[in-house]
Amino acid sequence: MVSIPTIDIAPLNNDAHPDYDQTVRQVMDACTQIGFLSITGTGVSQDTVDRVRSTVRAVFAIDEAAKWDQAITRENYRGFIPMGFFAPNDGSGKADKYEGYKLHHDVNVDAPIRQDCPLYGPNIWPRQVPDARNTILDYWSRLDSVAHVLLAALETGLGLPARQLRAAFSDPMTNMTLLHYPPQSPDEDGYGIHPHKDTDALTIIAPDPVGGLEVQTRDGGWITPDCPPGGFIVNIGDMLELWSGGRLKSTPHRVVNRSGKERYSFPYFCVPRHDVVVAPLLPPLPGFDRPSVHCGHWSAEIWRTNWPDEAADNTTPELGTLSD
Numbered sequence: 001m002v003s004i005p006t007i008d009i010a011p012l013n014n015d016a017h018p019d020y021d022q023t024v025r026q027v028m029d030a031c032t033q034i035g036f037l038s039i040t041g042t043g044v045s046q047d048t049v050d051r052v053r054s055t056v057r058a059v060f061a062i063d064e065a066a067k068w069d070q071a072i073t074r075e076n077y078r079g080f081i082p083m084g085f086f087a088p089n090d091g092s093g094k095a096d097k098y099e100g101y102k103l104h105h106d107v108n109v110d111a112p113i114r115q116d117c118p119l120y121g122p123n124i125w126p127r128q129v130p131d132a133r134n135t136i137l138d139y140w141s142r143l144d145s146v147a148h149v150l151l152a153a154l155e156t157g158l159g160l161p162a163r164q165l166r167a168a169f170s171d172p173m174t175n176m177t178l179l180h181y182p183p184q185s186p187d188e189d190g191y192g193i194h195p196h197k198d199t200d201a202l203t204i205i206a207p208d209p210v211g212g213l214e215v216q217t218r219d220g221g222w223i224t225p226d227c228p229p230g231g232f233i234v235n236i237g238d239m240l241e242l243w244s245g246g247r248l249k250s251t252p253h254r255v256v257n258r259s260g261k262e263r264y265s266f267p268y269f270c271v272p273r274h275d276v277v278v279a280p281l282l283p284p285l286p287g288f289d290r291p292s293v294h295c296g297h298w299s300a301e302i303w304r305t306n307w308p309d310e311a312a313d314n315t316t317p318e319l320g321t322l323s324d
């Protein structure tokens, strides 16, 4: 029976904690089997999460015309993503039923790193929701800490030198998408988000109590993660799968919002620094054979190929596909 476990990660804050090793083992079991886990004991309060969800609601309540003034452009993949913008890459042409708002690791216009990688920069913050910046950046920094605790546990669990993964996340290309999924009627086909794998290292989501996230099991079925109130859902993305030589699993998932209610979500996608080249740090498992990925190039290609009239070419990293 495959299931998504709920793990109290509080012992991971201290490697001398009597339950440290056992908790690392539980995290490793989840990440090497289903690739998803629910976590509690993060230290991030329900109040913090509720504040972010209210902010996200307020962002999508902005007048439609004003959204277009603050929309993503080819040059700057920040701001509103209109409803219907993302169609699946399977040729079916059915657009996902959500609108989004894209944010990246926030740095000033004069930050030196912009000389090395122009994808870094300040976010567009929605003018109509003045608290959005503080509320979201506060949440972001808390999730940075949670991500680091999880990465440290994975370093231990994989037998890697301490900090080998964490060192890749200084000046990260970590990003968030604020998401609004209108309800889908029971007879409506299509998805809130079509089945996909995440291309990042690690994703952390505070699930909306209305539900709708579904995770594929190895036998092709779909299960719904249980997550206690105040918990988060974590999943392994393609980059950690690649780093681990195929041991940690990046698992397809999708969203279908049949709750009859509006659904709001704000995944945090943990991505290394622009100059990190992700390649196996351990001998790959038999049959696992993937090219390395340069994170800056990867990010530039995501920005480019999400545009409906742009196609992947033979330099586009192979990430996020469901082919294997």
Ligand SMILES: O=C(O)CCC(=O)C(=O)O
Pocket (backbone or CB within 6 Å): 177, 179, 193, 198, 205, 213, 253, 254, 255, 265, 266, 267
């Ligand atoms: O909204 C969710 O729960 C999941 C979103 C997701 O899978 C994604 O944005 O990659």
Ligand SMILES: [Fe+2]
Pocket (backbone or CB within 6 Å): 196, 197, 198, 253
């Ligand atoms: Fe995803």
